[in-house]
Each structure stands twice: as C-alpha cells, then as structure tokens.
Amino acid sequence: MKKLVICTCRTYHRIPQNILNEAVKTATDAGITCEIVPDLCREGASGGKKFDDETFVFACQTRAVKAMFGQETNCMDIREISEEKIQKAVKSLVEPEEWIPWFPVIDETRCIQCGKCADFCMFGVYAKEDGRIRVVHPASCKTDCPACSRICPANAIIFPKSNEARLNGALPEAVKPSSEDQTSFRERLEYRKKVRLFREN
Numbered sequence: 001m002k003k004l005v006i007c008t009c010r011t012y013h014r015i016p017q018n019i020l021n022e023a024v025k026t027a028t029d030a031g032i033t034c035e036i037v038p039d040l041c042r043e044g045a046s047g048g049k050k051f052d053d054e055t056f057v058f059a060c061q062t063r064a065v066k067a068m069f070g071q072e073t074n075c076m077d078i079r080e081i082s083e084e085k086i087q088k089a090v091k092s093l094v095e096p097e098e099w100i101p102w103f104p105v106i107d108e109t110r111c112i113q114c115g116k117c118a119d120f121c122m123f124g125v126y127a128k129e130d131g132r133i134r135v136v137h138p139a140s141c142k143t144d145c146p147a148c149s150r151i152c153p154a155n156a157i158i159f160p161k162s163n164e165a166r167l168n169g170a171l172p173e174a175v176k177p178s179s180e181d182q183t184s185f186r187e188r189l190e191y192r193k194k195v196r197l198f199r200e201n
C-alpha cells in the first residue's frame with residue numbers, strides 16, 4: 001500500500017502544523033495514505049518494522065531511517081520539508097520512475113575482501129555476509145555513481161551499465177587505481193555529501 005509517513009518528532013517538534021496539514025491534504029488528494037508518527041525513533045528502537053519502496057518517509061536522519069527500517073525506504077529530511085518537496089514525494093509514489101539497473105558486481109577472482117567498498121558506500125549496497133563482502137541491495141546504488149569502484153584497491157568492482165571500459169569490466173587486466181582515483185578522504189566526503197544532497201532533492 002502506497003504510504004506517506006511523517007514523523008512529527010515528539011522531542012524536537014521539527015514540522016510546522018501548516019506544512020503537516022498540507023502534506024496530509026496532498027497525499028489524501030492523490031489517494032495515498034498519510035500516517036503521522038509522533039516518534040519514529042521510538043518505533044525504530046522497538047525493532048521489527050520495515051518499510052518497502054511503496055513508502056515515502058519524512059524524518060530527521062535519512063541514513064538512520066534506512067538503517068532502522070530498511071535500505072529500500074524512500075526518505076527525505078524533515079528539516080528541509082516544503083510544499084514542493086511533499087508534492088515531489090507524493091508524485092514519486094504515484095508515478096515511480098523505472099529503475100535503471102545500475103549496480104556494482106564484485107569480481108570474486110580479484111576481490112581481496114578488504115571491505116573498503118562497504119565502508120565507503122553510504123547507501124547500504126554492500127554488506128559482509130559469511131565473512132565475504134557481497135552486493136546485498138543493488139537497487140539502492142545511485143545511477144551513474146561509480147565511486148566505490150574508484151577506491152577498490154583490487155579493481156574488482158564492475159558496473160555492467162557503464163560505458164567506461166575501466167568500469168564495465170571490458171579491460172582484460174586489472175588496472176590499479178590511478179592517483180586521480182585515489183581521492184583524499186576529504187574529497188570523498190565532499191562527493192558523498194553531494195550525492196546525498198542530490199538524492200534528497
């Protein structure tokens with residue numbers, strides 16, 4: 001069931017009443033259920049609840065929401081909520097964009113299980129399972145983001161949809177990451193911040 005979930009944050013009261021009213025009206029007019037939750041953190045603490053990709057959540061910390069309620073959860077920061085963003089969120093539920101299957105594949109013959117890709121990706125695409133790094137949420141990968149492949153020390157990450165031979169596995173031999181690819185920690189943080197802003201807008 002398509003649903004808009006809005007956390008009114010009992011502790012910090014982060015949503016003005018007029019915006020809340022607007023959200024309820026916009027969702028209801030579009031035939032979507034709007035659920036007002038007084039404290040989503042409390043529900044997260046009790047565990048068990050998961051959202052699917054038919055739910056759009058407005059809450060404080062988008063990454064924490066995904067970690068608590070599932071990486072598939074569509075989420076936007078409530079502190080940046082506006083009428084326009086509510087309309088966008090509702091539209092994304094009514095007319096979901098077709099997924100472009102852009103995602104990483106790990107070449108097991110090269111991977112050295114260092115875990116850098118999993119530490120780097122902020123969208124939960126990777127996880128460690130049975131002592132090995134695996135792609136567990138391919139659909140959470142951001143289209144055209146090849147960032148983790150650039151920091152992989154074994155050049156083991158392939159993006160089949162990429163046009164670049166270095167990324168799509170067309171090169172027969174492993175290519176060591178160039179100095180350009182070995183971006184500094186600061187640059188990587190900046191990059192991830194940009195991706196986050198892009199996603200939330």
Ligand code: SF4
Nearest residue numbers: 111112114115117152
């Ligand atoms: S960064 Fe590369 S080598 Fe390290 S775990 Fe990920 S895929 Fe394997």
Ligand code: SF4
Nearest residue numbers: 121125141142145148
């Ligand atoms: S390409 Fe970007 S979003 Fe996709 S898995 Fe790598 S770091 Fe995560």
